[in-house]
Amino acid sequence: MLPIPLWGHDIAPEAALEPADVAFHKQLADAALNAAKSKGATYTDVRIGRYLNQFVITREDKVQNTVNTESYGIGVRVIANGTWGFASMDDVSPAGAAKAAELAVAIAKANSKLQTEPVQLAPQKGFGEVSWKTPIERNAFEVPIKEKVDLLLGANAAAMKNGANYVNSALFLVNEQKYFASSEGSYIDQDVHRTWPVLNVTAIDQKTGKFETRQSLSAPVGMGYEYLSGKAEGKYQGITTRYGKYYDMVEDAGAAAKQAREKLTAKSVLAGKYDLVLDPSHLWLTIHESVGHPLELDRVLGYEANFAGTSFATLDKWQSKNFKYGSQKVNLFADKTQVGSLGAVGYDDEGVKTKQWDLVKDGTLVNYQATRDQAHIIGEKESHGCCYADNWSSVQFQRMANVSLAPGKEKLSVDNMIKDVEKGIYIIGDGSFSIDQQRYNFQFGGQLYYEIKDGKIVGPLKDVAYQSNTQEFWNSCSAICDDSDYRLGGSFFDGKGQPTQSSAVSHGSSTTRFNGVNVINTGRKI
Known part of the structure; x- marks a missing residue:
């Protein structure tokens, strides 16, 4: 149902709640910045990323899978001899950061033999040490798996009650803990959260064997778990037309089943x-x-x-x-x-x-x-x-x-x-x-x-x-x-x-x- 790339390695759910150490990330960044400069880089930026994903996947009255993944490492980009170079390491240590920087410079210098015009960067001031976080009301990674499963199975039940033959649903949750540093003087820590509830409902005409589907009308959002606490806000002649800031997955699943069945007898459009x-x-x-x-x-x-x-x-x-x-x-x-x-x-x-x-x-x-x-x-x-x-x-x-x-x-x-x-x-x-x-x-x-x-x-x-x-x-x-x-x-x-x-x-x-x-x-x- 979902085109889900499983980045990184599996982790226990509680491990996702352990915050990254900003002071340690600054230490790593400085190691990379110093190493790149010593090797001849005229510009360097360092990205230290911890990417967390959680998937909860169900079908009808069954849980098909729950997955928690983490990917953690360092990427260093440089300009040397007027040319870009990039290297990355999953060795999250000062030595690993320095090694990535040295490799990035070596790559830039090798690339420069083919460069016809030097890279021209628009000016950018350094911001010093700053931070930014997605404004969330409830961290989805702190919500118990049981609560998420209950929501999905409740949505599935609403769809089945309203005429669905099959339904699958899922939650895809993302937390990106991103640290950026540059030779221009920025040290930026960001905590990014995203939430995506999805469902797919199928209705079958038992006499003809024909079927119709209706997918969720939810939008993936840059919000926390509070997104899943909403009600439908707009209807036109009985058609649910909008979900506002928040989304009601159970209501949408019930409507999806009715509408999938309605599509079985819908008139074919005249071109x-x-x-x-x-x-x-x-x-x-x-x-x-x-x-x-x-x-x-x-x-x-x-x-x-x-x-x-x-x-x-x-x-x-x-x-x-x-x-x-x-x-x-x-x-x-x-x-x-x-x-x-x-x-x-x-x-x-x-x-x-x-x-x-x-x-x-x-x-x-x-x-x-x-x-x-x-x-x-x-x-x-x-x-x-x-x-x-x-x-x-x-x-x-x-x-x-x-x-x-x-x-x-x-x-x-x-x-x-x-x-x-x-x-x-x-x-x-x-x-x-x-x-x-x-x-x-x-x-x-x-x-x-x-x-x-x-x-x-x-x-x-x-x-x-x-x-x-x-x-x-x-x-x-x-x-x-x-x-x-x-x-x-x-x-x-x-x-x-x-x-x-x-x-x-x-x-x-x-x-x-x-x-x-x-x-x-x-x-x-x-």
Whole structure:
């Protein structure tokens, strides 16, 4: 059910509650910084990471597995002879830190024989000794396993009671204890927490053997266990449309079973042009693929082409200062400080303090996402703070920030948005998708589809996917609900690079309408 990479080695659950020793980490960092300088490095940064993961996995009335893992080590990155070098060690000792630094310098010097231009870093002041922690109300790693199992089995029972034939559910919990130090004078300690509850419900038509599924409408979040204490906040004609700051997994499981069974008799969509009303639980993925990735500067420059290629949003479009990425209503921004988001941290893995900045303003492309060694290319005086590694053993590189669509400026509810639609489809939840090698032509599906006719929802649909290209799609944006409807979605496993790294990132929006989008029927006769 989950694409779960089990980093590191197994540990006892109570071992995850032992805090890292910040003073010891500073000692390790100084050992690495001194060793790198003595070998000729002109810049050094050190990352000491302790990465903790917990998985609790169930199916129907059974616990399938509980896993606790820890990965702990040191990564050192340097510039020597104008060239990057990186090395890592799982020997968490002053000697291990120094050895990693010396190896990183040796690698940089070897690489420099092929370097044509020296690395150019945007200025960055040192912050001294500082710390940052995800603002949590309840540390999920302190919650007893029994309480977590009871929650999951309770959700499974609700699904079975409401017509599910199969259901599996899981909790994925993350605590990253990250220490960063640099030759510029920063010693930054961060304690990052993330929570992801997931479920998948299957309903079967016993007569025909056909089946339908509905996955959870939860969002993975940068929060503690308090996220799982919520209630549904919004409904439209009986359809649960939103979970606010907190999520009720039992309620969602019960609704998922009913909706999966409802899909068995849903009308197959008639292909054609529709106005689409897209819930944030769906739109986050379209934002991710058609905005977040193509506005990563390394893709724009052609430095990165893994996982669906480069970008159509080339520098000449930005330099023109009038490239219409979307309609006048479209304002897209990057924000690494957004509370509750997966990407929220105080500082990135280059020691840059995180911030918010505009990518698309009133429909016009105005900026990209850049790191310290890219900022000068687009005339920026400082990094955007979006350089990360997924582990101490991986080198940090440019990663997507939380990229979101700003809510509408005028008061508008989902109900009132739907009242203005004559022929449309309301889509909830994310589904399968595809996008081309320049992040331009795409196709997206979802979890739930409802036909809108003359301003009212008239029933469920199935076999729905919409096709468009990035510029055409965002220019068809005609209405955005106000900030009272704003919600986050996101991904725990955003893949990029070679070797592949995964990062966690959120994307926010309010419910949004797009006019005249091409919808196809994905049904297949067997």
